[in-house]
Amino acid sequence: MTIGAPILEVEVLVIGLFVLMVEAFFERIDKRTLAFAAIFGLAAVLAASFFLAPAPTDVATTGFWSFYTADLLAIFFKRFALVTTILVLVMMVDYAPVVRQSVHGTTHQSGLGEFFALPIFTCVGLMWMASAIDFVMIFVSLELVTMSFYVLVSFTRRNPATLEAGVKYLILSALSTGFLVYGITWIFGVTGETNLARVTAVLADPALESGPALFGMVLVLVALGFKIAAVPFQMWVPDVYQGAPTPVTAFLSVGSKAAGFVVLLRVLQPFFMMPQMVKALTIIALLTLLYGNLAALPQTNLKRLLAYSSIAHAGYLLIGVVSFAGEAVAYYLVAYLLMTLLSFAVLVVVANQTGDNIEDFSGLAKRSPFLAFAMLVAMASLAGVPFTAGFLGKFYIFDAALRQHQTTLVVVGVITVACGFYYYLKVVRAMYWDGSSIDAPVPVSRLSRVTMTAMMVAIVVLGVYPQPILNALK
Amino acid sequence: MVTLGQYLIVSGLLFTIGFAGVLLRRNIIIIFMSLELMLNAANLSLVAFSRFRLGVDGMPNYNAQVFVFFIITVAAAEVAVGLAIIVALYRARQTTHVEDINSLKF
Amino acid sequence: MSPILFWLFAFVMLVFGAAVVINRNPIASALSLVVCFMGLSALFISLDAFFIGIIQVLVYAGAVMVLFLFIIMLLDLRVEERRKINLVAFVGGLAVAFALFVQICFVVDQLGAAKQAFPSLRAAKMDDVHNVGLLLFTNYNLPFQIIGVLVLVATIGVVVLSKRELR
Amino acid sequence: MILPFIVFCPIVAALAILCGAPARRTALWAAGFTLAATLLVYFEFDAGRRGFDFVVSYPISDAWRLNFTLGVDGLSLIMLLLTAIVTFAAIWFTGPIATHEHAFHACLLLIAGGALGAFASLDLFFFYAFHELALIPTFLLIGIWGTGNRHAAAWKITIYLATGSFILLLGLIMLYRSVPDGARSFDIRALQKAAALGMIPTDAQGTIFLVLLIGFGILVSLFPFHTWAPEAYASAPAPAAMLHAGVLKKFGLYGLLRVAIPLLPQGAQQWTTLLLVLLLGNIIYIGLVTIAQKRLDWMLGYSSVMHMGYIFLGIASGTLLGMNGAAVLIFAHGISIALLFGIAGEIRQRTGTLLLSDLGGLGKIMPRAGLAFGLAAFASIGLPGFANFAGEVMVLFGAFRNGAEPYRFHIFQIATVLALWGVVISAVYMLRAYRKVFMGAMPENWSGVTDLRRSLHVPIGLLVAVTLWFGFFPQSLVRIVSPTFKSYFTQKP
Structure with a gap:
């Protein structure tokens, strides 16, 4: 039995609407069952994604298949979005008490239903984005994702820090939308097309003046730079990551970034023969690596630290992009998903008891050896210790860069890895070396425990045996 | 006669005015209006391209106009959500000033 | 459309667009935005995009502007008091915006089709x-x-x- | 299947301990099993054989031609033997641990497992990855259970080693990339074959060798990159220092002998002079710095840095004799420095200080410790009868012989002559330390200090016996390693 790839989005959409309806018409139920239902549903869709009917491979000139592709990259990132959303929903269940405190309503669980429904719609947007091969499609699906993030980021609106984050995210995202639209306009103006394949075909004509199209592409790159948090478009990241509700931060740092990279990989294809483009991206990658890693060094708040670390990882991913290594980028993103979401999952649980500063993790090894070990694995992987997925990701990236003789990038990359060891191990130090005034054990729900264990196992297994990911792309 | 270039320059100027507004103004509502200016500048360029670069049938390229339609819709939705966030901020902090929302620092 | 009308509407649009940014009173800004969008929709119509021109008036002048004005009234925003401007940031911002405009001019200059005058449509009837x-x-x-x-x-x-x- | 057992026995034991198995007992059993299995391999090993024995291989990634391959030849065998012996001794030396006893033993076993895996891997990827496995346990061991300025030391060693490792990784990827596409592999055997066919271009060899030399050099504390070592060893708990100084640090030397020298012979020649200058820095400069130390643990740390110079000299010599000597010296130094750190840890535990000026007269109340320390110090100096002597003699003769001309001193001869002074220097600081610690007047308040507990006879006896055995019969080591090195010379076109 097989299904068509576009059905996947419809299914997810139905799950979202279902959650929304139940939330609206059944006030008495425990809203957390909605999250469990959604997790179950998304898992079912994830399973269904392994029984896909083959999609048309050649791009149609008009109609559905001129906007939508179901190639391997798209399917891969659809699954990626589903996994991310499932993990974020698990985190959101743990985070529910905080939402309750900051969104007072008529009932004690008011607002929770929407909190669980919005990520599902975001997930649909991410899945559409993974399939987008037309600038119009990219625009609308990107806006769907952005729109739901506007709401999610400012969701706990009783908390002033959250609102500030929301406003900052709003303004900078809207700005990036402006650049995106204007850039697409220029590309359309030169080529008369919005479909990526046809844009490529038109641009291949040497008689065409490429300057204006390149200008349009630069504007699109600026917009995507905001999404993937590349320097110099990263200024919103630390504040928004720190202020937003923690599961949303996790979603933002993984889902939004991954989608940005898929679009980047697709959009860059028509422009990669231009040496200016590679040079510009190389410089952006260098700046991103340096800024993300150096600014992370003095941080004392874990959410903020992870924000800078996400900028830093964008730098490594950009090395992969500059080296034309789509496979390496995809693998790195998977590793990034696992390790980032694992650290956020631990953060949510621990922050419920103490707080989200690094010093709040002091003595975690005594309070909850399980959580401390999970965090240790996540940090080791983020830093790039072998036998974790994070190391293999860096390995692929550096290998790709050396293949393209990007020596500068590699040298800077290696230096910044050493910086990374310093700030990630700061967290490890707090957990294992430092004592704590609190001795109360940290409660972990069974669902979180199972999820975290699964993520730890995945990090280690993929760190030794990367073949499943590589096969999925072949 | 008016040329495509003139339309593009006018639209570019509008885009720049909007961008300058985002960079220079500190009032969030006005920043938001400036963002609308930028989006509309893009719309003007799109429509100009649609009229000047005719399709194969000798009529304007309506693909661009559909895109403009999408942009207007998205912009309207964005305004609605954005203003809701700004109202929530005003309720909590009694300000719409960018400089007042800097409790999060480096 | 005659060049005079084009320049007139373009002028209206740009002047009021600038007024949005320059005005210190949010209400005045919002009203300038309405006028600016009116000029813009006239330009749309000059490009034979009647549908888009009307949508523009309906959505922006009719809905978005009302929303803006409503919020401004609701929050009771007054003329903002003059704050000390960070001169470096101000000049820097201005320079970046100006650079963007210069870049756009260059790009328009590079575009061969930019010198193109209005092409005539094959069918007179616009649907x-x-x-x-x-x-x-x-x-x-x-x-x-x-x-x-x-x-x-x-x-x-x-x-x-x-x-x-x-x- | 015996090699996977050797590698994974400590790692599985570490996981078991983390999951709640009794810490000390499990660790000791695991180390014992590992030692027994390694001895089995040692006696089973056919010394005349060229190439690798006991090979097992599991495919990991086709696209990368990446396999998890384990195998031993003579060189890796003696490294495995060293690791197994020192691990066993280090875990036996571990006394009761006040906090997180489970984690302590798990960390020790992880370091041991990482070292064993690195030495047994025939695949560059795992060769590298296993070594890195030890990084975080080292950080935790020094940070949690260390003494003195442990926090700074833990940071320093971790950042240094992380940087060194990633430079090394670059070098390895460059090496992988330098081979033409058809022959490209991470497998050391395949790479050796490619190198023998001259597939690695000469101009690439120079760059790659330099990158590898810096990477490995940081890991082995080659002269300008050595500053992490003394501080870390001074602060580390004794078993960790034994394992790290005795075994893990040797990874860099092993890497040079295994990868850099045979695969990049022309590259090695280009940088010989630089290496000679740096290693003289190790021997002479660090030797003098060692004399000036005021604390026993710092002195031992510096001495371990200094002795690396001899091993580098053997590697740089490019002669069969010198390389054999380097291998013997790696082994011998690992054993002797482990014993020294072990005893120093016991002393610190009893007296609370290792300041040389505060210590004295311990020989009267701790005769067993004094005897063990004395033997280890003699070994470390290189007195005849100990394995270190055999190694140093071979290294020095090997180096002296390189490029020898009848009428004038070549750079190697000058280096050798200078290096000979190192023997004197090490005699000075070792004997001085022995005198200050065990002879002279004893402070009154230490009259209650007890001697080493009797159970420690086992690890000390083991270490001393090994160093004496191979001191009297160095040929039993040379016999094993020399076929490996011989193949390096016959491969050259």
Whole structure:
């Protein structure tokens, strides 16, 4: 039995609407069952994604298949979005008490239903984005994702820090939308097309003046730079990551970034023969690596630290992009998903008891050896210790860069890895070396425990045996 | 006669005015209006391209106009959500000033 | 359309666009924005895009502007007191914006088609509502559906964000 | 299947301990099993054989031609033997641990497992990855259970080693990339074959060798990159210092002998002079710095840095004799420095200080410790009868012989002559330390200090016996390693 790839989005959409309806018409139920239902549903869709009917491979000139592709990259990132959303929903269940405190309503669980429904719609947007091969499609699906993030980021609106984050995210995202639209306009103006394949075909004509199209592409790159948090478009990241509700931060740092990279990989294809483009991206990658890693060094708040670390990882991913290594980028993103979401999952649980500063993790090894070990694995992987997925990701990236003789990038990359060891191990130090005034054990729900264990196992297994990911792309 | 270039320059100027507004103004509502200016500048360029670069049938390229339609819709939705966030901020902090929302620092 | 009318509407649009940014009173800014969009829609019509021109007036002048004015009134925003301007940031911002404009001018100059005057249409009869509508519901069906989801999300968002709180 | 057992026995034991198995007992059993299995391999090993024995291989990634391959030849065998012996001794030396006893033993076993895996891997990827496995346990061991300025030391060693490792990784990827596409592999055997066919271009060899030399050099504390070592060893708990100084640090030397020298012979020649200058820095400069130390643990740390110079000299010599000597010296130094750190840890535990000026007269109340320390110090100096002597003699003769001309001193001869002074220097600081610690007047308040507990006879006896055995019969080591090195010379076109 097989299904068509576009059905996947419809299914997810139905799950979202279902959650929304139940939330609206059944006030008495425990809203957390909605999250469990959604997790179950998304898992079912994830399973269904392994029984896909083959999609048309050649791009149609008009109609559905001129906007939508179901190639391997798209399917891969659809699954990626589903996994991310499932993990974020698990985190959101743990985070529910905080939402309750900051969104007072008529009932004690008011607002929770929407909190669980919005990520599902975001997930649909991410899945559409993974399939987008037309600038119009990219625009609308990107806006769907952005729109739901506007709401999610400012969701706990009783908390002033959250609102500030929301406003900052709003303004900078809207700005990036402006650049995106204007850039697409220029590309359309030169080529008369919005479909990526046809844009490529038109641009291949040497008689065409490429300057204006390149200008349009630069504007699109600026917009995507905001999404993937590349320097110099990263200024919103630390504040928004720190202020937003923690599961949303996790979603933002993984889902939004991954989608940005898929679009980047697709959009860059028509422009990669231009040496200016590679040079510009190389410089952006260098700046991103340096800024993300150096600014992370003095941080004392874990959410903020992870924000800078996400900028830093964008730098490594950009090395992969500059080296034309789509496979390496995809693998790195998977590793990034696992390790980032694992650290956020631990953060949510621990922050419920103490707080989200690094010093709040002091003595975690005594309070909850399980959580401390999970965090240790996540940090080791983020830093790039072998036998974790994070190391293999860096390995692929550096290998790709050396293949393209990007020596500068590699040298800077290696230096910044050493910086990374310093700030990630700061967290490890707090957990294992430092004592704590609190001795109360940290409660972990069974669902979180199972999820975290699964993520730890995945990090280690993929760190030794990367073949499943590589096969999925072949 | 008016040329495509003139339309593009006018639209570019509008885009720049909007961008300058985002960079220079500190009032969030006005920043938001400036963002609308930028989006509309893009719309003007799109429509100009649609009229000047005719399709194969000798009529304007309506693909661009559909895109403009999408942009207007998205912009309207964005305004609605954005203003809701700004109202929530005003309720909590009694300000719409960018400089007042800097409790999060480096 | 005659060049005089083009320059007139372009001038109106740009001057009031600038007024949006320069005015210190948010209400004046919002009203300038309305006038600016009126000029813009006139330009749309000069480009034979009647449907878009009308949508522009309906959506922006009719809906978005009302929303802006409503919020400004609701929050009771007055003329903001003069704050000390950070001169470096101000000059820097101005320079960046100016650089962007210069860049746009260069790009327009590079574009060969930019010197092109109005091409005449093959058919005199413009049925653009029909054409845009047809495209929207056939070729652009998928993006159109996505826009639908987007509006749904925006609706949920506005409800969630501005639901009355119990004090 | 015996090699996977050797590698994974400590790692599985570490996981078991983390999951709640009794810490000390499990660790000791695991180390014992590992030692027994390694001895089995040692006696089973056919010394005349060229190439690798006991090979097992599991495919990991086709696209990368990446396999998890384990195998031993003479060189890796003696490294495995060293690791197994020192691990066993280090875990036996571990006394009761006040906090997180489970984690302590798990960390020790992880370091041991990482070292064993690195030495047994025939695949560059795992060769590298296993070594890195030890990084975080080292950080935790020094940070949690260390003494003195442990926090700074833990940071320093971790950042240094992380940087060194990633430079090394670059070098390895460059090496992988330098081979033409058809022959490209991470497998050391395949790479050796490619190198023998001259597939690695000469101009690439120079760069790659330099990158590898810096990477490995940081890991082995080659002269300008050595500053992490003394501080870390001074602060580390004794078993960790034994394992790290005795075994893990040797990874860099092993890497040079295994990868850099045979695969990049022309590259090695280009940088010989630089290496000679740096290693003289190790021997002479660090030797003098060692004399000036005021604390026993710092002195031992510096001495371990200094002795690396001899091993580098053997590697740089490019002669069969010198390389054999380097291998013997790696082994011998690992054993002797482990014993020294072990005893120093016991002393610190009893007296609370290792300041040389505060210590004295311990020989009267701790005769067993004094005897063990004395033997280890003699070994470390290189007195005849100990394995270190055999190694140093071979290294020095090997180096002296390189490029020898009848009428004038070549750079190697000058280096050798200078290096000979190192023997004197090490005699000075070792004997001085022995005198200050065990002879002279004893402070009154230490009259209650007890001697080493009797159970420690086992690890000390083991270490001393090994160093004496191979001191009297160095040929039993040379016999095993020399076929490996011989193949390096015959491969050259």
